[in-house]
Amino acid sequence: MLAYNARIATKSLKRNPLLTAIVIAGIALGICASTTFTTVRHMFARDPLPGKSGKLFYVRMDNWDPANAYPTSDTGPKNPHPLPPTLSFRDGTELLRSHIPARQTASYFANLAVYPERRISRPYQTPVRLVTSDFFPMFDVPFEFGHGWDKRADANAEQVLVIDHATNEKLFGGANSVGKRLRVDSRDFTIVGVLAPWRPFIKMFDLMQNFVGDPEPLYIPFSLTRPMQIRNSGNSDGWKSFGPTFDDFLASETDWVQLWVELRTPADVAAYRQFIDNYVRAEKSKGRFPRPLNNQITSLLDMMQEQGVVNPALTSMAAMSILFLVICALNLTGLLLGKFLARAPEVSVRRALGATRGDIFVQHLAECEIVGVAGGVLGMLLSLGVLRFIGKLITATSVISLDLEMIVAALFLSLVAGAIAGLYPAWRICTLQPAVQLKV
């Protein structure tokens, strides 16, 4: 019966190819617009680490100026708790001593010089991220060769290095370079791991800076900061002056270290909160942290929301594009109504020959769904092109594509659009009185 319906429907669609083309194009435009903008929004809004994001927390403490709270933005997202977005080096290092988190990493990036073999490349400066060994499992960083370093390397500030896929291609021709040596800044490093190609759409481990940017090409232990006298190259916030030496800088109230902790149970969260509250109280008694106690432990998804990762304008555009699809569907209703009613004599003959109202209804709805799905598929193909273009507008390396979730959603939308557009016309045609039409 279904095959029969499909055959009749195709026949009917072929009879008026121009109208069919207009109808399909209409649905395709609607689906293209709505898929494109909901997908763009989805790329920003979706969970970057499904199953895990609820256990990752970002830690902030208010070590700011007693006279003025940390300033809030007038254009970007409002910070509900005005406090510095990062920690000072001394606090970041102290908090890393806690054993409550299952995993934890302090992190920041610095531009450092890399000295490959001269016959391969001139020395060059590149962003290097300083992290602890836990960084790689915490953020599901994929390895092509080798693996991250171990806790001992963190503790002893060993000169170990993880490089990304592109750097390995460039400096080692893509071969397994684990165990090879590479000079970074003033020291020789041993490569322990090479990353597989990895380009998360949202750089979830550094939401404070350009969160649509590329991950850094190189990773070395955070504990090398002091021995190598590395200075952060990203944002830093300070209010209190400090002495001229590097140790003065590390002991200062200047904030630039990001701390992520993995807390697996609510009890751990509570214990950790207690831990940092106690830490700040103890520091207060030494004259630090002059402002009221304001510690924040924020989950990854809440942090994304607070940092305005989903730009509200994207939500507006997604809403408008859905309305556009509604208009396309309404439009189709009009066209299909005309088309079906023009077929009244033929339908009446079928009714007179024994077809039930239900048969006629299903028949016409099938025609609408064929059009709906054809338009949906065409619309998705169109939106793939548009998305590629929009991805390039966001950053040179951003790739936006339809994931399974969005393809299913788009197909579902096109079925719904086809059904909504076809429901009334199909109902009208099946309730016609055959007798009136058959009278000559």
Place this chain on the structure above:
Amino acid sequence: MEFGPIVRALSRNRMRVLLIVLQIGITLAVIANAVTMITANRAKMQKESGFDDDNLLWVYSKPFAEQFNERSFRVTTTQADLRALTGIPGTKAVANTNFIPWQGGGSSGEVKAAGGDGTMYRTQEYVASPGIMDTLNVHIVAGRNVRDNDIDLDPNAKNSTVIISRALEQLVFKGKSAVGQQFIEPDGSVDTIVGVFDKFYNPYGWPIHEYTYFAAGLVARGGARYLVRVEPGKMKDVIPEIERRLLKVNDGRNVDFKPIDEFKTQYFSQSRIIIGAMTGVIILLVIVTGLGIVGVTSFSVTERRKQIGTRRALGATKPAILRYFLLENWIVTNTGLLLGIALAYALNFLLVTKASGDKLDWRFVAAGVVLLWLQGLFATLAPATRAAAVSPVIATRAV
């Protein structure tokens, strides 16, 4: 007039009327809000920095040679770089500075006026060599520019000589001249103000877009950065020459280039996506609803050929038929527009409260109404003309 008959005829075709009314209503709501988003973003993009954005080039020297670990070496190299970069054919001015226009941020701090009421003011703060004014193409409006001998190269120096933006002068000194006044920084260091310049606008995360000072100095930590102002259209030509000259001063480094225009493009990428997408939506919407009206009206003409023929046979003129259909459409369109005005404000309320957006401007709604009137007129014209062409003879044919 045929109001009575039209309304009675429409009320027998409620679904058809409803379809068009809904389409027009939602279209108006979307168009009015889309135009609001477009104009808000255009306004943002048209904000002027006050600089010669199109002809500014950012040059970043990224050293890898170990000599650069010495501060004094970095300073002498930067001085040599500035000499080497001065007078390149096709360039107008050069400055060593950590300021980059349109990067969506920068560096900032707090200052208070010496002898003032102690209020701390947050302001952008940058270090620059004296070439900064010519390079940005902004002008000293009071006092003087900083000079080379204002630069204190002592690594432990705390005090500096600064020029400030006019907006910062007005903020801190409230209409009095800032020239000769001093700022005190939180650590107690003193900035002596020697000049005021206009204009300055650099969007920042905090509401300090127009407040800044430039302290006379050299920026040499973490690689030297330069801004070069080139003659219009010469950007491509000067880049190789700049690289050649810098590497001649010292080749233990790589040199990166990025026109300020690219920073600006990047800064506004989101606005451009919004403007492009919303313009596309408006155009497609007008086409789609237009086609919809043509379709539904054609259908209603075909359906009523019999009645039209009868009316013609009873004496209605062709213009009368034409007028009938145009009027019918006008009534339907207006109903849709009334609904649309309500929907436009409702949608705007939702967008402003739940997402983002600016308040709807009634003029955009009015413009949308006019646009949709015209669209309705043109979309009905063809089917209505066809209706007027129906021959009265039809009335005499059998059912």
